[in-house]
Amino acid sequence: MAITREHVLQALSTVPVDANGTDLVASGRLSDVVVDDAGRVMFSITIEPSEAASMERVRQAAVTAVQGLPAVKGVFASLTADRPAGVGPSGSSPGGARPRSAAQPKNQRIPGVQHVIAVASGKGGVGKSTTACNLALGLKALGLKVGLLDADIYGPSMPKLLGIHGKPRLLENRILEPMEAYGIKVMSIGFLVEEEAAMIWRGPMVMSAITQMLREVAWGDLDVLVVDMPPGTGDAQLTMAQATPLAGAVIVSTPQDLALIDARRGVSMFKRVEIPILGIVENMATFVCPHCGQSSHIFGHGGARDEASRLGVPFLGEVPLNMTIRELSDSGRPVVVAEPEGPHARIYKDMAQQVWTALAGGAAARPAPRIVIE
Numbered sequence: 001m002a003i004t005r006e007h008v009l010q011a012l013s014t015v016p017v018d019a020n021g022t023d024l025v026a027s028g029r030l031s032d033v034v035v036d037d038a039g040r041v042m043f044s045i046t047i048e049p050s051e052a053a054s055m056e057r058v059r060q061a062a063v064t065a066v067q068g069l070p071a072v073k074g075v076f077a078s079l080t081a082d083r084p085a086g087v088g089p090s091g092s093s094p095g096g097a098r099p100r101s102a103a104q105p106k107n108q109r110i111p112g113v114q115h116v117i118a119v120a121s122g123k124g125g126v127g128k129s130t131t132a133c134n135l136a137l138g139l140k141a142l143g144l145k146v147g148l149l150d151a152d153i154y155g156p157s158m159p160k161l162l163g164i165h166g167k168p169r170l171l172e173n174r175i176l177e178p179m180e181a182y183g184i185k186v187m188s189i190g191f192l193v194e195e196e197a198a199m200i201w202r203g204p205m206v207m208s209a210i211t212q213m214l215r216e217v218a219w220g221d222l223d224v225l226v227v228d229m230p231p232g233t234g235d236a237q238l239t240m241a242q243a244t245p246l247a248g249a250v251i252v253s254t255p256q257d258l259a260l261i262d263a264r265r266g267v268s269m270f271k272r273v274e275i276p277i278l279g280i281v282e283n284m285a286t287f288v289c290p291h292c293g294q295s296s297h298i299f300g301h302g303g304a305r306d307e308a309s310r311l312g313v314p315f316l317g318e319v320p321l322n323m324t325i326r327e328l329s330d331s332g333r334p335v336v337v338a339e340p341e342g343p344h345a346r347i348y349k350d351m352a353q354q355v356w357t358a359l360a361g362g363a364a365a366r367p368a369p370r371i372v373i374e
């Protein structure tokens with residue numbers, strides 16, 4: 001018998017949330033309950049930030065209750081807290097103070113993971129996921145142990161980019177085993193929910209889903225965990241910044257003015273939460289005609305380099321607009337592994353080297369202190 005929403009609600013109505021015995025469904029804290037065709041169940045529980053610890057027990061009880069239903073193949077439940085007062089829609093808070101929600105784990109390290117870096121963009125479609133994936137493989141090519149977390153909940157692309165099929169295994173204590181491709185460990189919401197269901201992950205649910213994917217996955221020992229962020233500069237990015245000690249962020253932009261304005265916003269958002277900018281990448285910089293070999297600058301050229309220098313952050317390189325990059329990505333064989341000695345792989349490997357040098361030096365983008373001899 002297929003599992004339905006009603007079955008799930010019935011199970012959740014047996015879970016008490018307070019000493020008076022109010023049940024989860026009656027408490028009004030339950031989000032919409034989503035059940036997909038494969039029998040996986042998703043929901044979130046709304047809490048006050050101060051209730052994070054006590055309500056975690058309720059979340060676990062809710063998971064247990066739903067898991068006990070026949071035909072349930074998986075449960076993804078999260079606690080969500082409203083934005084703290086004073087934090088605007090783009091995540092800004094008056095006076096530039098670092099906004100925090102007590103519902104999120106605060107900057108705890110992920111055991112075994114040396115450095116977590118974010119790959120971000122101010123807007124969608126600029127090639128952030130392509131860059132994150134090839135940068136991760138470039139780091140791997142340096143001999144490092146690398147993980148890749150696809151936190152782009154709105155449009156997870158790593159399963160396709162890396163040609164990964166199947167579902168991650170559930171280990172003990174609700175911990176997921178990451179998938180593997182080309183020698184890197186990979187986790188994506190795309191492994192857990194169908195594409196259409198991913199679109200349901202909105203607003204506060206996104207925050208909690210990201211922290212779960214960071215912490216409830218057996219990453220093991222990693223030198224670098226690369227996180228492909230959702231595009232934009234909103235809550236999900238701020239959650240990320242707050243949930244884990246990010247060693248730095250790489251910002252991807254195309255050379256267009258509008259993309260650059262968004263990239264600038266991305267840089268300032270990370271700076272506001274004191275996360276070093278590892279550098280800016282210009283993607284789709286030049287178009288080399290496959291027929292005549294002539295280069296043209298469809299979106300303009302050099303804008304990101306200029307912007308990086310204006311903002312005082314490193315410029316990590318420019319990736320041309322190239323059909324091979326696109327075709328290989330579409331077929332699940334990223335260019336760094338498909339053509340490891342080719343010119344495009346070289347660009348990503350150089351990028352990886354610069355990022356690793358900054359990380360290993362511990363300096364990231366922090367300016368060295370100025371020594372004044374008097």
Ligand SMILES: Nc1ncnc2c1ncn2[C@@H]1O[C@H](COP(=O)(O)OP(=O)(O)OP(=O)(O)O)[C@@H](O)[C@H]1O
Nearest residue numbers: 124125126127128129130231320321322325326329
């Ligand atoms: N340098 C490039 N040359 C050619 N095609 C590219 C390049 N970079 C990315 N693409 C293609 O552009 C499309 C968007 O890229 P990608 O998914 O990496 O962008 P994104 O910024 O992560 O998008 P979203 O925010 O929508 O997830 C993909 O089809 C990808 O193959």
